[in-house]
Amino acid sequence: MRKLFLFAMLLAMSHLSTQAGGYQVRLQSSRSTGMGLTGTGLQLGASSMFFNPGALSMMETKTDFSIGASGIISKISFQKTGQNLVSETNNKLSTPFYVYGAGKIGEKWAVGLAIYTPYGSSAEWESGWEGRLLIQNIALQAIFFQPTVSYQLTDKLGIGAGLVYTSGSVKLEKGLNYGPDSYVELDGSASSLGFNLGAFYTASEKLSIGVNYRSKIMMDVSGGDAKFHVPVSVGTTIPTENKFSASLPLPGNLDFGVSYQATEKLLLAAEVNWVMWGVYETLEFTFEEKGELLNSKSPREYKDTFIPRIGAEYTLNDMFTFRAGAYYDQSPTNEDYFTPETVSLDNLAFTLGVGFHPTERLSIDLSYLQISGLEAKKNYQPDNFGGTYKNAAFIPSFGLSYRF
Amino acid sequence: MKYKFLISAVLLGGLWSCQPEINEFEPSKGNADFTTYMTAGNSLTAGYADNALYKSAQENSFSKMLAEQMEFVGRQGSFKIPYINTEDGVGTGGGMLFTKLKMGFSTDCLGVTSLGPVRANPNATQQELAVLLGTPVADQGPFHNIGVPGAKVTHLLAPGYGSMNPYYGRFASAAGNAVIDEIALVKPTFFTLWIGNNDVLSYALAGGAADQITPLEGAPGVGFAASLEVVLMSFKATATAGAIANIPNITDIPYFTTVPFNIIALSDQAMVDQLNAGYAEYNGAMQQLGLDYRINFALGANPMVIHDPSILVPPGYEKLQIRQIKADELVLLSLPLDSIKCAYWGSLKPVPGAYVLDEKEITDIDNAVVGYNQAIKAAAEKYELAHVDMNAVLKQGSSGGIVMDGVSFSNTFVTGNAFSTDGVHLTPQGNALAANTFIDAINKKYNASIPKVNVAQYNAVVLP
Numbered sequence: 084m085r086k087l088f089l090f091a092m093l094l095a096m097s098h099l100s101t102q103a104g105g106y107q108v109r110l111q112s113s114r115s116t117g118m119g120l121t122g123t124g125l126q127l128g129a130s131s132m133f134f135n136p137g138a139l140s141m142m143e144t145k146t147d148f149s150i151g152a153s154g155i156i157s158k159i160s161f162q163k164t165g166q167n168l169v170s171e172t173n174n175k176l177s178t179p180f181y182v183y184g185a186g187k188i189g190e191k192w193a194v195g196l197a198i199y200t201p202y203g204s205s206a207e208w209e210s211g212w213e214g215r216l217l218i219q220n221i222a223l224q225a226i227f228f229q230p231t232v233s234y235q236l237t238d239k240l241g242i243g244a245g246l247v248y249t250s251g252s253v254k255l256e257k258g259l260n261y262g263p264d265s266y267v268e269l270d271g272s273a274s275s276l277g278f279n280l281g282a283f284y285t286a287s288e289k290l291s292i293g294v295n296y297r298s299k300i301m302m303d304v305s306g307g308d309a310k311f312h313v314p315v316s317v318g319t320t321i322p323t324e325n326k327f328s329a330s331l332p333l334p335g336n337l338d339f340g341v342s343y344q345a346t347e348k349l350l351l352a353a354e355v356n357w358v359m360w361g362v363y364e365t366l367e368f369t370f371e372e373k374g375e376l377l378n379s380k381s382p383r384e385y386k387d388t389f390i391p392r393i394g395a396e397y398t399l400n401d402m403f404t405f406r407a408g409a410y411y412d413q414s415p416t417n418e419d420y421f422t423p424e425t426v427s428l429d430n431l432a433f434t435l436g437v438g439f440h441p442t443e444r445l446s447i448d449l450s451y452l453q454i455s456g457l458e459a460k461k462n463y464q465p466d467n468f469g470g471t472y473k474n475a476a477f478i479p480s481f482g483l484s485y486r487f
Numbered sequence: 488m489k490y491k492f493l494i495s496a497v498l499l500g501g502l503w504s505c506q507p508e509i510n511e512f513e514p515s516k517g518n519a520d521f522t523t524y525m526t527a528g529n530s531l532t533a534g535y536a537d538n539a540l541y542k543s544a545q546e547n548s549f550s551k552m553l554a555e556q557m558e559f560v561g562r563q564g565s566f567k568i569p570y571i572n573t574e575d576g577v578g579t580g581g582g583m584l585f586t587k588l589k590m591g592f593s594t595d596c597l598g599v600t601s602l603g604p605v606r607a608n609p610n611a612t613q614q615e616l617a618v619l620l621g622t623p624v625a626d627q628g629p630f631h632n633i634g635v636p637g638a639k640v641t642h643l644l645a646p647g648y649g650s651m652n653p654y655y656g657r658f659a660s661a662a663g664n665a666v667i668d669e670i671a672l673v674k675p676t677f678f679t680l681w682i683g684n685n686d687v688l689s690y691a692l693a694g695g696a697a698d699q700i701t702p703l704e705g706a707p708g709v710g711f712a713a714s715l716e717v718v719l720m721s722f723k724a725t726a727t728a729g730a731i732a733n734i735p736n737i738t739d740i741p742y743f744t745t746v747p748f749n750i751i752a753l754s755d756q757a758m759v760d761q762l763n764a765g766y767a768e769y770n771g772a773m774q775q776l777g778l779d780y781r782i783n784f785a786l787g788a789n790p791m792v793i794h795d796p797s798i799l800v801p802p803g804y805e806k807l808q809i810r811q812i813k814a815d816e817l818v819l820l821s822l823p824l825d826s827i828k829c830a831y832w833g834s835l836k837p838v839p840g841a842y843v844l845d846e847k848e849i850t851d852i853d854n855a856v857v858g859y860n861q862a863i864k865a866a867a868e869k870y871e872l873a874h875v876d877m878n879a880v881l882k883q884g885s886s887g888g889i890v891m892d893g894v895s896f897s898n899t900f901v902t903g904n905a906f907s908t909d910g911v912h913l914t915p916q917g918n919a920l921a922a923n924t925f926i927d928a929i930n931k932k933y934n935a936s937i938p939k940v941n942v943a944q945y946n947a948v949v950l951p
Contacts, residue, residue: 158506158507159507160506160507160508160509161509162509162510162511162512163892163939163941165512165923165926165938165939166512166938166939166941167512167513167514167559167938168938169508169509171506211944213892213941213942213943213944214892214893214943215893215943216892216893216894216943217892217893258943260893260894260904260916260943260947261947261950262946262947262949262950263946314949314950314951315951316590316592316602316950316951317950455507456507458507458509458511460511465890466890466892466893467889467890467891467892467893468892468893470511471509471511472509473507473508473509474507475506475507
């Protein structure tokens, strides 16, 4: 039953994957995606509602609408310690998207609404794989709604804030040790509130500096459905239908970014994201019935991570811009508590992008992000399950912006 | 690598096939030659489980798992097992044949239905079981797994042993053969041997009331150590390498640790008073004889009253050869619980000694195991074999427990995952644990890299 906790960890992992580590990243602007997912120190128009609401009041047009989507193709391979066979995941394509609309009110104010999906991971291991008692598959989805307001304090300084409403769901399946057909399905949803604060400072015509803080969000799943597929004789002890609760922290982020217009055509960006994973210490599951048998509490002991990013954008002419970037993303997981639901490895990622501007008002952005997880030996001590993991993700993105 | 990324970036269509590659483990035979693997031993090696020999249990024996893993390091040809043609199985005990045990519901003498081991087919006749067990399969040999349920190390040397033990008789290549005579037919290059459990277990399973412990010293066929050497020399005639496993502490297996000594539960003061009044005469007599034995009952859990013929009483007073069991003495899983519940065994009537291991028996058993394991260790060194410390594995399993791939192993009956419904033999998962223990020892000794088996892919005790 201890493995049930993993469920929670999965959840957490998913966020984690989103923000740091794993195969999922903050794909909240196709332009940003092309530039190594920088954005805190960039003027991204309506997309700044996610990356830095402080920049919104200083956007260059009166109105900006942006939409976009990505396709995450992720793969994980695993070789258990002392074994020659390799297990793989066959993850479904996940498609995070974003929709932004923002407009200026007078000279100093701007307001907008951002809808985005920073968490949407899935992992499906081969059926009957060696880690089936830890996890078989998991899918996490979350959608964020963020009404935002931004105010330009001075010519150079803008500040902004957004209230975040999050609605998320998680579904997972893991094997139970009552034979190959025994497993548990957990299906729950949660909603919660958080906030997003940012300040954007244009130090000179060339140099901009941004700082952004996105709060920790506690996702409290309660009344989730738990279905235990167990032999009939076990069903008298473990109810086949049950309800569960669990709490998963989505960690806070503090981002510092700068951008520098090196030449008329070349824009450079760099930033560091501080992801406060340290809040994720334990994972607890509480079941409505037979809690004394099923409840669990397991250590996770994550640590904060710092993600350095660089990006560049080259403006060829009025029609085309080209982008590239890279980042290094450390795993926040603990050496002794690394589970196959949360395959978050140290990642090195490269991005490419192109912007097409058929008119002054319209931009079409395409980008491509490739993550290659560095091979690493990891162990989940409570289950004595360890081996070598390696991951890779390929993420094409598409974005459309219309401003006037 | 970076170029590869860039190319991939352009060729989006090709990305789906891009699975990250891992090559951390390269199987290697090291200094051993696994071309022809052979294994000898007792019921554990044969794949006996759930109190019977049946086909899928033979398929889930640790020795078959080892044979499969050795294919990665050069094992050739088929690994022949003398399969018995039944899933219900054939077990022996007390001169009777029966089908295997499985988990099922049964109703006790009080009308209470509960889950526990029941016979797969209680209606199977002695005759049909005898036919299943007696059907010869020798023409399918020679066999690579020559594990014989019930065999002691001394038995492996006995010519014509097949006529005494039908589990060998069914696959013996010649009627007059000893089990070790089968070895030369296979000419193994590598072998495993796990033998010696029955040399003490047969005595223990009988509650110390029948059979006897094989002495450590003595000539081949009599003494443990000398017999073991004969078996090893038979293998070493062709095999250049091998592994030998030692014996777990017999008294730590669920067969001896499941039924508590204080199983007599009393909730009625009148019953307590009645019992104490009944035993007043016994207590008085013991006092007169100057013996310390007293029988007292109280509300709650009470130690069983057992028969103990070792109590020295004057002739004619044999009915005084009873006492309450001590906390460190062991009750066998074979104790009929209905007799406790409805026939007043352990309270009004003494439990027969065959269901109990007393302190002396436990000491004898434990000492024998220590001696055998010293002989096994010495033999492993002398013949330069991998030494597989199964004793340490069970010790760990019965103290803190062992966790592997999310499976928790312990010596708890049924739920401990390691032991099958007979409390003695292993589940498929328990066999996987044993196989991995062998692999660890072999890899270490011969600098080999045999890949381990996946514990979670096998079943524990199957529940209805």
